Amino acid sequence: MTVHLTNRELDVIAVLWETGSATVSEVRAAVGDGLAYTTILSVLRGLELKQYVRHESEGKAHRFFPTIQPSDAEDKSLGRVLDKLYQGSRELLITRLVSEKELSRTELERIRAIIDERLGEADK
Amino acid sequence: MTVHLTNRELDVIAVLWETGSATVSEVRAAVGDGLAYTTILSVLRGLELKQYVRHESEGKAHRFFPTIQPSDAEDKSLGRVLDKLYQGSRELLITRLVSEKELSRTELERIRAIIDERLGEADK
DNA sequence: TATTAGATACTAAATACTTAATACTTCGTA
């Protein structure tokens, strides 16, 4: 599946990913930006047309659920960043991320544990 | 500096980052996609207007040079991917990247070395 | 210096994305 999301669509579906599901009003509150109710509705309908979300009735409103996961969108978004900004090198990107100040000691240790695990596997 | 690049602009300037500099024809060949010569020229002129590239004369043609670096564009592009697709968690993104098959043992080891270095620093 | 291939400048059409107005519908409740 090749998923393409516009910026605004990503804003909107990200709310659904975080909350699991949401009504138009809830998405609107979460996205902020002073957008009109109908604007959020339009975006959700577009997403539904593409079958990236679905809805169920809840009273007179709709409750929307994502039908794709973040991982489905990663390929395209991350892949592009990777190709164009890091010459396609995962190592380079990881190196940059690891070098950033935002990571705590604990996080670094957890990451190292994952790497160790991967290296261990390869031994078999 | 806040850098905003459209998709096509990113395609184009990525060529300049890779090659150091290029003429319109060279960029066109690298980008592919069957775009007209004048299309690439337009994009380059747009980039020049924003001062993300500059040019020098070379015969009757122009040779274009990037004036911004990949790192200048990272914040926005990567930040967005991070926020929306990984809930802003660098750890989560790194974990996903590290778990991918594409990484060789050698790369994993180099990454671990960088983590160890970072952890060492923190000890001081 | 007249020609011409190859290049740029200018302009604008086509497409994609974002936003929201207006009309219509639904459901609780007076």
Place this chain on the structure above:
DNA sequence: TACGAAGTATTAAGTATTTAGTATCTAATA
């Protein structure tokens, strides 16, 4: 059951992005 608040459907305007046509310019060369 008539009303109103809250919701949805339809439609389209506004904006940004992508693409390229046409006119013009430049520099090598016959």
